[in-house]
Amino acid sequence: MSSATATFDWLDELPITPGPRHLRMGVRGLREGPWLIRDSLTDQELDLKTQLLAEHDSLILLADGWDHAVSELVDAMGVEAEGSGLEMLDSACRTVAEDVLLMANDGSKWSLVGGWLVFPNQWSIEDKLGKSLALIHDPIDGYGEMLQEKADTFFDRLGTTRIFWRRNWFFHDDGGYFQPEKMKNRPLHDAVDASQLVIRSEYQTLRRLPETDVIVFTVKTQVAPIVEMRERPDLAASMVSFLRSATERALANKDADDGRHEAIIDYLSPLDLRFEHGRTEPAREVPSIGR
Ligand code: HEM
Numbered sequence: 606m607s608s609a610t611a612t613f614d615w616l617d618e619l620p621i622t623p624g625p626r627h628l629r630m631g632v633r634g635l636r637e638g639p640w641l642i643r644d645s646l647t648d649q650e651l652d653l654k655t656q657l658l659a660e661h662d663s664l665i666l667l668a669d670g671w672d673h674a675v676s677e678l679v680d681a682m683g684v685e686a687e688g689s690g691l692e693m694l695d696s697a698c699r700t701v702a703e704d705v706l707l708m709a710n711d712g713s714k715w716s717l718v719g720g721w722l723v724f725p726n727q728w729s730i731e732d733k734l735g736k737s738l739a740l741i742h743d744p745i746d747g748y749g750e751m752l753q754e755k756a757d758t759f760f761d762r763l764g765t766t767r768i769f770w771r772r773n774w775f776f777h778d779d780g781g782y783f784q785p786e787k788m789k790n791r792p793l794h795d796a797v798d799a800s801q802l803v804i805r806s807e808y809q810t811l812r813r814l815p816e817t818d819v820i821v822f823t824v825k826t827q828v829a830p831i832v833e834m835r836e837r838p839d840l841a842a843s844m845v846s847f848l849r850s851a852t853e854r855a856l857a858n859k860d861a862d863d864g865r866h867e868a869i870i871d872y873l874s875p876l877d878l879r880f881e882h883g884r885t886e887p888a889r890e891v892p893s894i895g896r
Contacts, residue, residue, distance in 0.1 A: 611646055613833045619774045619806060621843045627855035628751045632759060632811070635768040640810060641682065641701050642825055649894045650702040650782070654723045657783055657896065658698075663731045665698055667691045667707075667719035674707055674718070674817040681814060681821070694721060704824040706730070708738070708760065715760045715820065717741060724782040724826040726775070726807060746854055765815040774806040775860045776869060780828045783896040790860050793868035800872055802831045828894075834873060841873040848873075 620631050658664060667675065672690040679686045679697050686696035698705070698721040706720035714737040722730040733741045738756055742748040763769070778791045780803040793799050808825040835841050848856070848866040856862040861869055 611829075612644070613829045615772075615806065615808065615827050616804070616829055616833060616837060616840060618772050618808075619804075619840075620772055621840075621847045623847050623850045626751055627852065627858055628745070628747050630752065630755050630759065631771045632769045633771070635770050635810065640768055640812070641703055641823065642808070643702075646894055647702045650724075651699065653782060653894060653896065654699065654702070657723050658695075661785075663729070664723050665691065665695050665721040666730050666734050667694055668735065671707065671709065671718045671817075671819070674709070674814065674819040677814045677817050677819070678705070678707065678821060681812070694719065698723070702825060704826070706822040706824070708820040708822060710760070710818065714738065715757065718819070720822075722824075724824075725785045726805065726826070727784050727787045729785045746857065759811075760820060763811060763813045763820060765813045768810055768812040770808065770810045772806055772808055774804055776802050776831070776865065777805045777828075777860060778802065780805070780830070781896045782826055782828070782894065790863065790865060792863065793865045795868055796872040799865075799868040800831065802869070804829045804831060804834060831869075831872065838875075845870050845873050 620629065622629060622631075667690060672693075675690060675693050675697070679693060682697060682701065684697055684700040686693045686700070688696060704720070704722045704724055706722065707718050708715045709718045710716075716735060716737045717730070717733050719734070720730060722728075738760065739749070739753050742753070742756075759769075778801070779788065791798075793802075806827045806829075808827065810823045811820060813820050834844060848861060848870050851859075851861075851866070853862055856866050
């Protein structure tokens with residue numbers, strides 16, 4: 606697929622927070638701007654979505670009894686969508702780049718009742734359907750101790766008038782949008798290896814639908830070649846100081862563990878330090894949107 610001009614202003618929103626508590630809520634009220642985003646990559650992303658939906662089953666799922674929530678979602682999105690239930694979900698999915706997950710409360714906990722996940726970051730909706738927020742996050746080291754109670758309380762208290770957002774980020778070897786399974790990270794030996802990485806980030810929003818009380822969790826996937834970070838000196842400096850002080854657990858959460866952080870620090874550090882041993886400048890490579 607050919608690449609469109611991508612802007613990477615979102616890199617300025619990355620939460621790069623040093624400190625021992627490596628998992629944070631990081632939710633903020635959306636003050637301005639639209640709920641769902643249309644940008645220069647959206648058309649390409651929608652094309653990729655169409656291809657992936659044709660090639661893979663079970664990227665869109667809905668538990669029984671939630672058709673009304675889908676209608677309410679479609680109204681909130683302000684899009685035209687045909688049919689009802691799963692058919693309507695499929696139709697709505699094809700109108701936006703975001704992934705959308707629907708969370709409902711059974712009186713004691715919030716669980717995943719449906720949605721679509723076409724650009725998964727190493728998980729699948731099939732694996733998590735029906736699971737509670739706590740179980741969904743079971744593979745996340747530290748979630749139970751640091752976030753579970755806070756996230757559950759946030760869900761309980763979320764009102765219908767405000768939309769909230771948060772962001773995550775990771776150093777990935779592969780810039781592909783479609784990553785349904787856990788991947789093992791490549792060892793990085795030096796700055797040249799690190800120059801091939803991408804930063805994958807999800808802009809996530811949360812809002813509650815007033816009629817069905819379903820909470821809509823949206824995920825907009827964004828990918829930038831790491832060179833974009835190096836070209837923002839303030840950002841690169843914050844990242845270097847984060848990587849220097851982070852615990853191994855925090856590094857693992859960012860896919861920068863097992864010594865990978867050292868190569869990344871080397872790559873993001875100022876030029877005179879980075880190439881002092883006669884290394885050559887790595888090729889600048891901007892990946893296109895891909896699977
Ligand atoms: C306030 C809401 C939420 C918070 C604070 C939160 C927090 C987190 C954190 C800290 C991680 C670790 C990776 C990262 O740094 O992002 C994570 C991963 C994840 N979150 Fe959430 N999350 C929230 C809502 C949700 C919802 C509604 C879903 C619904 C499906 C979800 C699904 C996942 C999945 C699937 C992973 C990856 C799990 C894996 O590795 O298998 N999260 N979340």
